[in-house]
Amino acid sequence: MRMLLIFCYFSLLLLGNSCGESSEKTTNANTIDTTDSTEVVNTNKKSILFFGDSLTAGLGLDTNEAFPAIIQNKIDSLNLPYQVINAGLSGETTAGGKNRISWIFNQKVDIFVLELGANDGLRGIPITETKQNLQAMIDFAKEKNKDVEIVLTGMQIPPNMGQDYTNEFKNIFPELAFKNNIKLVPFLLDNVGGIPELNQPDGIHPTAEGHKIVAENVWTVLREVL
Template structure:
C-alpha cells in the first residue's frame, strides 16, 4: 500500500511532464510550420525584370504610367505572384547595357525582358556591334541562371540612315530570338510609332496612352509565361 502511495504521485508527476513536453513540441512544430509557410510564400514570388532604355523607363511620364508598371497592375489584378522591376535607363545603348548587366543580375530574375537597341539605331551604331552586344547580354543572363525566361523586344527605326541600314537593324531581333530560342515581341512600338497623338512632342517617346498599347504588345508574349 505504501509503495502504491509512492508510485501514484510519481506517476502524476511524469504524466504532467510528458504533457508539458508534448505541448511544447506542438508549439515548436506549429512555429516551424509557420516559418516554412512564410519561406515558401517568399519563394513563390517571382521577378520580372525589364532591362531597357527611356522607353522602358517611361521618360516624360509618371513612373506609374510606364508600361512595366502597367504590367504589374495587370499581374496584380490576376493574383499572380510576380514582382516587376523596372531597370530602364534613359539614353541606354546596347554597349552601356552590356556594361551594367552584371550589376542588374545581382537579384534573382525569373523573366528577363530585353528592350535595347533603339538608341543604337538612332545613332547609326554599326549593326554587327548592336548584334554582338545584345548577344552578350543574352549570354550573361543564361550563364547566371539557365532557367530564366528571356523575352527580346523587337525594334524598328525611321529610314533616316537608309533603307539597307533600317532593314538590317529590323532583322537583328527576330534572328537573335530564333538563334537563342527566346521569345520575341515582334515590334514593341507597334500601333504607337509614327502616330502623333500617341507620342510626346519629341515624336519618339510614347504618351501615357501609347504606353498602354506597348503594355498590351508585351502582355501578348508575357501572359502565357506567367499564367502557365
C-alpha cells in the first residue's frame, strides 16, 4: 500500500510537469514557479547553499516553512555559525541547475546541498545525461571551493518509464556519492512521499508538517558535516 501511494504521488507530479511545455512558463501549484528564492547570506557566517527544485523552494508554503528554513532554526538553536541560502527553483532540472550554478556561486559556499534530479526522472531524461549534469555541478562546487562539503539528496520515481529505468535512476545518487566521497541523504521524501496528510491538496508538494520530516531526513546527514 505504501508503494502504491508513492506511485500515485509521483504519477501526479509527472502529470504536473508535462515534457511538452517549458517548465519556466507555468505557475500553478502542480508545476512551476520561476521566482528565485535565493537569499543573501550574512558574510560573518559560513554558508550552506540548498540548491534544488520546488521541494527546496517550498512551493505552496511560506519560505519559513520550507525545510531549509527549518534547518536554519535548528542551527540557530545550537548557536552554530552557519547561514542557510535557499536557492530552490520550482520545476528545475539538472540541466537547468547546471546552467545557473555559476552565478549562485558568486559568493563562497561552505556546504553545498544538491537537491536536483526528480524532474529529470519524471520526464524520462536519459540516465547518463542526469548523471553527467549532477557530476558537473559537483565538480563546479569543488572548483570554486576545494574545501566545500557536499551533501547529495537521493530521489526515487515510480516505474512509469519501466523498471530498468526506475532502478537506474535510484542508483544515480548513491553511485555519485560513493564516486565523489560526499554525503548522501538516501531518499529526501522518506516518510512523506505518498502520505496524503503530509502533502498539500495537489498531492505533490509536502505540507508544513511534511517539510518538518524532510528537514529531519536532511539534518540526520547534514549535522555530521557541521
